[in-house]
Amino acid sequence: MTAIAKLALLILALAANMAHATSKKTITLITHEAPPYMSESLPDQGAVFYALRQVFKKSGFDLKVTFAPSWVRAKMNALKDKEVDGYAPFRTVENSDVFEFSDFVFESPWVIAERKEKPIVWNHMRDLSKYVAGNVQGVELRPGVKELADQGQLKIETTTSQNNNILKLATKRVDFVFTDFYVFRYLMATDPSLKPYRARLQLNAKPIVIERYGAALKKSPHSAALIKTLNENSAEFKKHIDDYLTRIEKENAH
Numbered sequence: 001m002t003a004i005a006k007l008a009l010l011i012l013a014l015a016a017n018m019a020h021a022t023s024k025k026t027i028t029l030i031t032h033e034a035p036p037y038m039s040e041s042l043p044d045q046g047a048v049f050y051a052l053r054q055v056f057k058k059s060g061f062d063l064k065v066t067f068a069p070s071w072v073r074a075k076m077n078a079l080k081d082k083e084v085d086g087y088a089p090f091r092t093v094e095n096s097d098v099f100e101f102s103d104f105v106f107e108s109p110w111v112i113a114e115r116k117e118k119p120i121v122w123n124h125m126r127d128l129s130k131y132v133a134g135n136v137q138g139v140e141l142r143p144g145v146k147e148l149a150d151q152g153q154l155k156i157e158t159t160t161s162q163n164n165n166i167l168k169l170a171t172k173r174v175d176f177v178f179t180d181f182y183v184f185r186y187l188m189a190t191d192p193s194l195k196p197y198r199a200r201l202q203l204n205a206k207p208i209v210i211e212r213y214g215a216a217l218k219k220s221p222h223s224a225a226l227i228k229t230l231n232e233n234s235a236e237f238k239k240h241i242d243d244y245l246t247r248i249e250k251e252n253a254h
Helices: 003-024 047-059 071-080 125-130 145-150 162-170 181-190 192-197 223-232 234-251
Strands: 026-032 062-068 086-090 099-101 106-115 132-136 155-159 176-180 201-203 209-218
Touching: 026 047, 026 071, 047 062, 047 086, 047 223, 047 234, 062 071, 071 086, 099 223, 106 162, 106 181, 106 234, 125 145, 132 162, 155 162, 162 176, 162 181, 162 192, 162 201, 176 181, 181 192, 181 201, 181 234, 209 223, 223 234
Parallel strands: 026 062, 026 086, 132 155, 132 176
Antiparallel strands: 086 209, 099 209, 106 176, 106 201, 106 209
């Protein structure tokens, strides 16, 4: 073998090793649209991934984010797609033989949005059965609500996005909708189609549940270390979330 040929092989081997190392330094996570937490149109793909990037870079990892049409589809793709390293945020532990789960690192109220002229009066989940609810396709119903729906005691109309869900509420096609507290506030501040209804809609004072969230990574040589990094920096992660939400609210204040 000539010296030139040996040099060419060495260069190819080095290039392959560098490409391998680079690929291992990028984590690909999948999620769905729920601004300001997760959105393709927002800086850093939303508050969750801004905060994750700040924490993961402590371990020398960058973050790539892909979006699925719904939360159910995101979890399914995370399980089946070999190019996906995990998903965020997770709410309940599933497929623990495949994924490693962080501690819960942030929380947000899951609430009812309602019309001011017709507030929802309820003390127990069963009190909701006299109303027609709205939800987004692929967004999981919370415990208590799911049982009512499964038993046919709560009528729920679904639509393709939270924007459309809130619009159905505003136009009196449903009595209330399920939504995240911050998602509702963000959409009401930024969606032009909802602007005419800002004075007519509000959040019910009683939350359905205070949800807690974390990140799930497929088990790999580096997953445990990344999960440990996230757990050890949970306070910093939460601060990044809060800072991002504060900045977004200021940018959209009217």
